[in-house]
Amino acid sequence: MSASEGVRTPAEGVTRRNEPGGGGVSAGPAPVAVVGVPPLASTRVRRRVGALGFARRSPVGAVSLLVLVFAVGVAVVGPLLGTGDPEAMDPIAVFAGPSAAYPMGTDYLGRSVLARLVSGLRVSLALAAAAALAAAVLGTLLGLVAGYAGGAIDEAVMRLTDVLFAFPTLLLALLVAMVLEPGTEGVLVTIVVATIPIFSRVARGPTLSVRATEYAIAARVGGASPARILLRHVLPNISTPLLVQLAFTLSGALIAEGALSFLGLGVQPPRPSLGSLLNDGRTYMELAPWTMLAPALTLALAILAINLLGDELQALTDPRLRRR
Numbered sequence: 001m002s003a004s005e006g007v008r009t010p011a012e013g014v015t016r017r018n019e020p021g022g023g024g025v026s027a028g029p030a031p032v033a034v035v036g037v038p039p040l041a042s043t044r045v046r047r048r049v050g051a052l053g054f055a056r057r058s059p060v061g062a063v064s065l066l067v068l069v070f071a072v073g074v075a076v077v078g079p080l081l082g083t084g085d086p087e088a089m090d091p092i093a094v095f096a097g098p099s100a101a102y103p104m105g106t107d108y109l110g111r112s113v114l115a116r117l118v119s120g121l122r123v124s125l126a127l128a129a130a131a132a133l134a135a136a137v138l139g140t141l142l143g144l145v146a147g148y149a150g151g152a153i154d155e156a157v158m159r160l161t162d163v164l165f166a167f168p169t170l171l172l173a174l175l176v177a178m179v180l181e182p183g184t185e186g187v188l189v190t191i192v193v194a195t196i197p198i199f200s201r202v203a204r205g206p207t208l209s210v211r212a213t214e215y216a217i218a219a220r221v222g223g224a225s226p227a228r229i230l231l232r233h234v235l236p237n238i239s240t241p242l243l244v245q246l247a248f249t250l251s252g253a254l255i256a257e258g259a260l261s262f263l264g265l266g267v268q269p270p271r272p273s274l275g276s277l278l279n280d281g282r283t284y285m286e287l288a289p290w291t292m293l294a295p296a297l298t299l300a301l302a303i304l305a306i307n308l309l310g311d312e313l314q315a316l317t318d319p320r321l322r323r324r
Contacts, residue, residue, distance in 0.1 A: 142161075144207055148207055164193060203238060
């Protein structure tokens, strides 16, 4: 480029050009955005590139996420797609095979398996998500308090988690069923109590490390309250292992809900869930295998997708497992 050509430096907001009396420099305001590209459009491009990067680095995680999103979408908007009433009975179409009227056949009362599967998927996912989130909040809070306070408080919280760990999930469900009637409340309490110790230990370990860092000590010396230090400094630094644990807990909650409902300790009829649908179809598996295969495959696919997504998240966030 010759000396007579102008040069624009956007980062510095400086324009160099030839003046009649010689070279000169005129300073102007730095441009806010590239001409012709709106800020919102550039944000969308960055998000698209991030999504494509995730799919490129982790195709298994991307497929698992798509399967999970599809399952949630079907559970939420399924009734709006004309799947039918899950409680509507057709005595003439008892044990009818898959057809145009009943894409997944009917059960022993002539009810649409597809309609009951969509309703059961919605109930199971809602219960598992609510239980996993409740356990994550309560367990993380206990772990943060125990790890930051230390001493007697830490010892008391850890011994409490040891006691909860000693109860098998099925025995705990039976104890809860003795206090509460079998139903959604019992499932929620059982899953939350069984998984709180996991989140407590996951949160406590990193908290012990983060509280000894220089920025946490500086915040404490500067007069920051313990709650502010935990929320602003400790929690953001331990959010990654908690997110990974949440994914695994969600799959475990689906398994627990299915097992409890299969045994009659969970969701009670006529309200369907994946576990109760398995229990209903088990008796007639040889006569009408679709009544059990549909909920079994749906439950297995949902659990597999969540577990694979959790594995991929752990591999992407853990430096020791990160792919090169």
